[in-house]
Amino acid sequence: MRLSDVPAAVVLAAAAAAALLADRVAAAAVVALLLLALCLRAPRSARRPYLLGALLPALGVLVLSPLLAVGGGRALWAGPLLPVLGPLDVTVPEVETAALNALRLAAVALAFAAYALLLDHDRLVSAAGLARRSALAVALATRLVPTLERDAAGLAEAARGRGIAVEGVRGRARLLSPLVAGSLERASSLAEAMEARGFGGAGATRAPRPSWTRLDAAAVAAAPVLVLAGALWL
Amino acid sequence: MALASIRGLTFSYPGEAPALQDVSLELRAGERVAVLGPSGSGKSTLLRALAGLVPHFHGGRFEGRVVVGGLDTRVARPAELARTVATVFQDPEEQVVMTRVANEVAFGLENAALPPHEIWPRIDEALAAVDALHLRDRRTAELSGGELQRVCLAAALAVRPRLLLLDEPTSQLDPAAADRFLACLARLDAAIVLSEQRVERALELADRVLFVQDGRVLLDAPRTGALSWLNRHRPDFVASHPRHASGSDPGSDVCRLDGVAFAYAGAPPVLAGASLAVRRGEVVALEGPNGSGKTTLAKLAAGLLEPDAGTVRRDGRAAYLSQDPGRYLLTERVLDEVALAAGEGRARAALARVGLAWAAERHPRDLSSGERERLGLAAVAATEPDLLVLDEPTRGIDPERKRALAAWLAEYAAAGHGVLVATHDRTFPAHRRVSLDREEARVAA
Numbered sequence: 035m036r037l038s039d040v041p042a043a044v045v046l047a048a049a050a051a052a053a054l055l056a057d058r059v060a061a062a063a064v065v066a067l068l069l070l071a072l073c074l075r076a077p078r079s080a081r082r083p084y085l086l087g088a089l090l091p092a093l094g095v096l097v098l099s100p101l102l103a104v105g106g107g108r109a110l111w112a113g114p115l116l117p118v119l120g121p122l123d124v125t126v127p128e129v130e131t132a133a134l135n136a137l138r139l140a141a142v143a144l145a146f147a148a149y150a151l152l153l154d155h156d157r158l159v160s161a162a163g164l165a166r167r168s169a170l171a172v173a174l175a176t177r178l179v180p181t182l183e184r185d186a187a188g189l190a191e192a193a194r195g196r197g198i199a200v201e202g203v204r205g206r207a208r209l210l211s212p213l214v215a216g217s218l219e220r221a222s223s224l225a226e227a228m229e230a231r232g233f234g235g236a237g238a239t240r241a242p243r244p245s246w247t248r249l250d251a252a253a254v255a256a257a258p259v260l261v262l263a264g265a266l267w268l
Numbered sequence: 269m270a271l272a273s274i275r276g277l278t279f280s281y282p283g284e285a286p287a288l289q290d291v292s293l294e295l296r297a298g299e300r301v302a303v304l305g306p307s308g309s310g311k312s313t314l315l316r317a318l319a320g321l322v323p324h325f326h327g328g329r330f331e332g333r334v335v336v337g338g339l340d341t342r343v344a345r346p347a348e349l350a351r352t353v354a355t356v357f358q359d360p361e362e363q364v365v366m367t368r369v370a371n372e373v374a375f376g377l378e379n380a381a382l383p384p385h386e387i388w389p390r391i392d393e394a395l396a397a398v399d400a401l402h403l404r405d406r407r408t409a410e411l412s413g414g415e416l417q418r419v420c421l422a423a424a425l426a427v428r429p430r431l432l433l434l435d436e437p438t439s440q441l442d443p444a445a446a447d448r449f450l451a452c453l454a455r456l457d458a459a460i461v462l463s464e465q466r467v468e469r470a471l472e473l474a475d476r477v478l479f480v481q482d483g484r485v486l487l488d489a490p491r492t493g494a495l496s497w498l499n500r501h502r503p504d505f506v507a508s509h510p511r512h513a514s515g516s517d518p519g520s521d522v523c524r525l526d527g528v529a530f531a532y533a534g535a536p537p538v539l540a541g542a543s544l545a546v547r548r549g550e551v552v553a554l555e556g557p558n559g560s561g562k563t564t565l566a567k568l569a570a571g572l573l574e575p576d577a578g579t580v581r582r583d584g585r586a587a588y589l590s591q592d593p594g595r596y597l598l599t600e601r602v603l604d605e606v607a608l609a610a611g612e613g614r615a616r617a618a619l620a621r622v623g624l625a626w627a628a629e630r631h632p633r634d635l636s637s638g639e640r641e642r643l644g645l646a647a648v649a650a651t652e653p654d655l656l657v658l659d660e661p662t663r664g665i666d667p668e669r670k671r672a673l674a675a676w677l678a679e680y681a682a683a684g685h686g687v688l689v690a691t692h693d694r695t696f697p698a699h700r701r702v703s704l705d706r707e708e709a710r711v712a713a
Contacts (some may be wrong), residue, residue, distance in 0.1 A: 078534055156371035169366075177367055180409065183466030185595070192596035194572055195588030195657075196609040196648055212598050219633055220362055226325050231423070231576035232379035241374045241387040 039157040041250040046145045046153075048257035052139030052264025059130060061268035062137035062268040069144035076151035082181050084151055086141030096136035152177045157243060174224070180215070184217050270294040271430055271459050272318055279313060279322055279334035284634075287294045287313040289483040291332075295459055297430065302474035303463040304498075304505055306666045307638020310483040311463040315433045318461065319355045320346040324382060337430060349508070354424035355433040357441055358637060358664070360416035369395070369411070370402045371429055380427050394526035395419075398452045412558075414445025421452060434462045438469075439637070439664035440592070442558050442692045465638075465666050466634035467505050471495070479505075504667040513678040513697040519548035522655045523569050528578035532565055538564045540577070542640050544702060546655060546686040551677050554690045556704030562690040563591070563659050564706065569688055570657040584654025591660045592645025594637055602635070603628040605643060610650035618650035619643075621676065645673070655686045662693045670696070 037045070046069075053065040073081055073088075101113070104120065105128050113122025155173035189209045190200045199205055228234075246254075272295040279288045279488040287310045287317050295301065295318075303311045316322040320341040323330040337352035354376070357363050366372040373391045380661040382390065383471040395401040398418040408416060417437055424432060434453070438446035450469050453460060464470035471477065477494030479487035479502065487497050498506045524545045538561040546552050546569065567573040568580055569590035590596065599605045602624065606615035619625045627635060632643055641664060649656060656677075662670050674697040681687045681699070689696060 154368060156366045156368050156370075173367070174365065177409070181361065188590065188592075188596045189598065191572060191588075192590055192593065193598060195570065195590060197585065197587060197653075198598075198609050198653055209598070211600075213634065215600075216595060218598075222482075223357070223359070223362035224365070227355075227357055228322055228365060229325055229346045230319050230321055230350065230353075230355045231365075231376040232347045232427075233365075233375075234344075235347035235350065235379055235381070237381040238378050239381050239384050239387070240378055241371075241391075242384050252634075 037253055038246055038250045039154045041253040042153055043149060043158055044257045045253050046149050048260040050142045050145035051261045054138050055264035056268035058268055059134050062134055066137045066141040069141055069148055072148045073144055073151060081151055084147035087139055088147050092136040092140035095139055096132050099132040100124045103128045186213055189213055271297045272336040280329045281326055282328050285481050291485050293488055298459055299476060300460045301476045302470040303478045304467060305480035309480045311480050315435050317465055319353050319433055320349045326492045343380050345434055351427060353431045354427055354429035356420050356424050356437045358436045360413060360420050363420055364408050367407055369406050369419050372408055372419055373426050376423050376427050383551050390426050394422040397425055398422045407531060414441050417441060417449055422580035429458055432458045432460045436463050438466055443551025448615040465664055467667055499627045504671050504672050513551050513699050518550045521545050522548045524581045528580045530575050546688045548684050549681055550699040551681050551687040552696035553701045554688060555701060560704040562704055566657050566659050566690040586655040586658045587648045587651050587653035589644055589648040597632040600628050600631055602632050605632050606647045606650050614650045616631055618646040622646045641665055659690045662696055
């Protein structure tokens with residue numbers, strides 16, 4: 035039996051919230067690992083950008099924040115004294131705090147990755163009542179993430195094909211403006227196609243969808259409990 | 269009574285010269301009209317006027333009157349016309365809204381306020397009409413371009429429009445997918461207006477032909493009369509061309525690939541032991557079915573990819589023009605786009621060669637899709653590489669431009685350069701044709 039998309043989205047949001055509210059490294063780690071396992075069910079090629087986007091920033095927080103934080107406790111490593119930044123010492127409490135924050139960040143990003151990779155966004159849109167347009171905008175933005183990645187690769191290839199080097203931060207920064215312009219143009223074309231298909235007209239109806247199962251109802255009921263657990267016990 | 273009528277339509281996009289000038293015509297129910305003309309001639313604008321997108325979506329200056337299904341498009345918005353008129357655009361990726369095929373087809377039906385209990389049967393009916401019922405539960409992101417465009421057609425047909433507008437719907441498709449798409453149209457009852465650069469196929473379908481140039485309708489005639497007009501005035505649109513490029517005196521190898529193998533990360537091998545040589549002075553057409561590795565081999569030849577095995581040797585510099593180059597524009601001025609890697613003097617000459625000298629100061633994204641393709645070609649060719657590699661350069665360009673491109677490539681090769689063209693177009697003139705076999709991914713001369 036499989037969770038329907040709306041209850042699954044609610045559970046993912048609850049898991050992210052629980053990880054954010056958790057105070058223990060182990061608790062945040064368990065939530066992040068469960069979400070990571072969920073993401074690994076998606077096809078390898080599809081999940082790669084999402085996992086990189088989720089895990090690399092978390093790794094950055096884990097590595098950099100102990101170096102920049104100023105706190106007491108047992109020192110693990112005593113680094114040099116740098117202007118402005120001060121001493122680059124790393125202490126046990128700083129590492130614990132960094133690990134907790136990194137895991138919280140990873141959990142939230144992985145929950146979004148699972149949402150983007152595994153759920154049927156169309157059903158979420160159709161389930162949205164008054165906020166259907168907002169839900170559609172979120173669904174479209176999610177659908178266009180892989181397109182954006184493909185456009186970025188295409189731009190880099192077009193530049194290299196003409197003998198223009200695309201190396202380093204400056205080289206890639208040069209592609210940012212055309213990438214944004216291309217995305218806006220794509221969005222405009224899509225808006226035109228949607229208008230041509232009657233979007234925004236009065237009295238839109240909905241295709242009938244299957245009703246929720248008991249498992250779906252139980253999952254939605256369990257979601258607030260998960261958030262409460264994150265706030266009080268984890 | 270006419271299904272649609274256009275009276276004295278003159279339209280200009282904001283700040284632009286007129287895209288349509290004094291256009292008048294009528295469309296009758298069930299009629300099949302092919303709209304031909306050079307890129308940037310106003311074909312797309314004409315279709316947008318019939319859909320009400322001009323002027324409602326684009327703004328601009330609108331004179332005259334367009335009435336579709338009894339609704340005046342100056343008053344009725346596109347959403348109101350959507351029950352009568354459906355449009356399929358060039359690029360399926362830029363019109364798909366939903367993530368699942370069935371939901372994509374449902375989108376228009378829901379917007380048209382169809383009673384909920386009628387929606388699912390209508391989805392199945394529309395998908396079946398375009399041989400896509402088996403795709404019903406697939407994700408749209410997983411489909412090929414041809415499959416996705418048929419889904420877009422199903423979404424358009426699901427609302428049972430009386431008028432179907434198709435704006436170069438096969439320009440992003442390979443020939444097999446394009447044939448399959450156009451075959452679906454032959455079975456429809458709705459009136460069809462088809463703007464298309466694959467002229468032969470469009471003429472097979474049409475019983476009436478319009479020829480548009482510089483925003484004016486130069487020809488509006490039944491198919492047979494149109495054929496004789498085209499033969500007299502625009503022979504490139506109907507004449508067959510020699511498959512062999514003129515003049516060839518091949519010299520030394522400018523590029524040689526020996527036994528190359530390549531696989532993308534986490535995917536099965538695309539090429540296994542492929543070999544190919546391109547000599548100075550020749551245009552080589554690299555052919556093969558979808559998935560045979562043409563693009564990969566072209567990128568290996570241009571140095572954009574490194575082979576997993578085998579050797580690639582180049583004598584001099586290579587440049588590569590990707591598929592759909594109009595999407596990958598890097599600057600905000602046409603002249604800058606070409607001068608980026610070539611300098612201003614060469615850039616102006618290259619723009620003149622592709623007929624875009626007039627657009628030097630324009631923003632590249634203000635050009636039509638066909639003009640952008642030519643801009644991409646100018647940007648690559650202006651660098652005067654020893655080896656020029658082009659990936660599907662004839663996709664979406666009009667027959668006159670195609671002939672001009674072939675002539676220029678032959679001339680470029682004759683000047684001592686090598687040219688490699690990866691193409692599905694079996695009529696594209698070349699000095700030598702090689703084909704990639706899908707099974708073994710090897711090149712056979």
